[in-house]
Amino acid sequence: MDNILEVSGLAKRYPSFAVDNLSFSLPEGCVTGFIGANGAGKTTTIRAILGLARKDAGKIKVFGLDADRHGRAIRDRIGIVMDGSYFYDELSMKEMKSIIAPAYSQWSDSDYRAYMDRFGLDPKQKISTLSSGMKMKFALVLALSHRAELLIMDEPTSGLDPLVRSQFLEIIMDYMKNGGRGVFFSSHIISDLDKVADMLILIDSGKIVFQRSRDELLDAFRTVKGNAAQLNEDTRSLIRSLKVSPFGFTGLTDRAEELKKKMPEALLERASLEDIMLAYIGGGNDENR
Numbered sequence: 664m665d666n667i668l669e670v671s672g673l674a675k676r677y678p679s680f681a682v683d684n685l686s687f688s689l690p691e692g693c694v695t696g697f698i699g700a701n702g703a704g705k706t707t708t709i710r711a712i713l714g715l716a717r718k719d720a721g722k723i724k725v726f727g728l729d730a731d732r733h734g735r736a737i738r739d740r741i742g743i744v745m746d747g748s749y750f751y752d753e754l755s756m757k758e759m760k761s762i763i764a765p766a767y768s769q770w771s772d773s774d775y776r777a778y779m780d781r782f783g784l785d786p787k788q789k790i791s792t793l794s795s796g797m798k799m800k801f802a803l804v805l806a807l808s809h810r811a812e813l814l815i816m817d818e819p820t821s822g823l824d825p826l827v828r829s830q831f832l833e834i835i836m837d838y839m840k841n842g843g844r845g846v847f848f849s850s851h852i853i854s855d856l857d858k859v860a861d862m863l864i865l866i867d868s869g870k871i872v873f874q875r876s877r878d879e880l881l882d883a884f885r886t887v888k889g890n891a892a893q894l895n896e897d898t899r900s901l902i903r904s905l906k907v908s909p910f911g912f913t914g915l916t917d918r919a920e921e922l923k924k925k926m927p928e929a930l931l932e933r934a935s936l937e938d939i940m941l942a943y944i945g946g947g948n949d950e951n952r
């Protein structure tokens with residue numbers, strides 16, 4: 664499987680924040696969720712990848728092409744969904760489309776009309792009167808209508824109601840049915856990632872914490888509950904996000920077999936992606952804080 668996007672040693676430094684030495688890659692055929700707490704550096708990373716903010720270091724390759732040298736060819740093949748601030752408020756969606764469409768060699772007006780219908784958008788409506796969710800939908804319509812091979816989206820589902828979110832996820836799954844494509848999107852909505860993401864990249868304080876497949880993560884982790892009297896130095900070292908209360912303890916482990924041998928009475932259950940994310944970004948064990 665080829666990599667559709669490769670990021671190596673990426674750095675973008677602001678006076679009081681930096682993403683530094685980020686390296687990761689997106690295999691073709693994968694939906695990759697980019698997750699992290701508020702202010703972790705997701706938007707900064709996406710902007711640096713897209714050349715919307717000048718990177719301070721690093722190499723970006725898209726479709727195997729160096730982004731510094733082939734920016735134009737790459738832009739023709741990627742769809743970007745960021746907040747809708749790059750639209751002209753005084754235009755209708757149809758007028759905005761007429762400005763954007765000629766920039767793309769693969770633009771399809773019939774796809775455009777089909778997606779506008781599917782999202783219930785009226786092309787004659789003025790952009791200034793769209794809700795933030797409608798703007799996001801319109802941005803997605805434009806990205807899909809030029810038959811992009813890679814979609815890069817910054818929190819595309821955040822302003823959408825549950826019904827539209829589920830439509831959006833269906834569209835992403837449909838989109839991936841054609842081979843040779845990839846999706847990279849940041850999100851706080853773990854349930855969305857649970858539905859569509861094959862791969863997850865976690866960023867914290869400007870650094871990549873992990874890049875792992877969703878199935879691998881779900882296989883690796885178990886929630887653990889038990890009686891606090893069973894805890895000792897040895898067993899504590901096997902548990903992340905340990906919370907101890909008068910009623911017992913809860914936590915998360917990626918060493919379930921070992922723990923089961925040492926604490927046969929402990930209750931081990933499948934963890935959710937949310938449990939796993941919180942264990943990484945929500946801080947350490949109670950007593951280490």
Ligand code: ATP
Nearest residue numbers: 677678679680699700701702703704705706707708
């Ligand atoms: P959220 O989930 O809240 O959208 P994020 O992970 O996308 O957060 P970023 O928007 O990348 O986070 O912001 C990371 C940090 O970089 C923040 O502390 C922010 O203030 C800072 N930052 C972002 N853009 C700039 C800028 N143009 N100049 C200075 N600092 C910036």
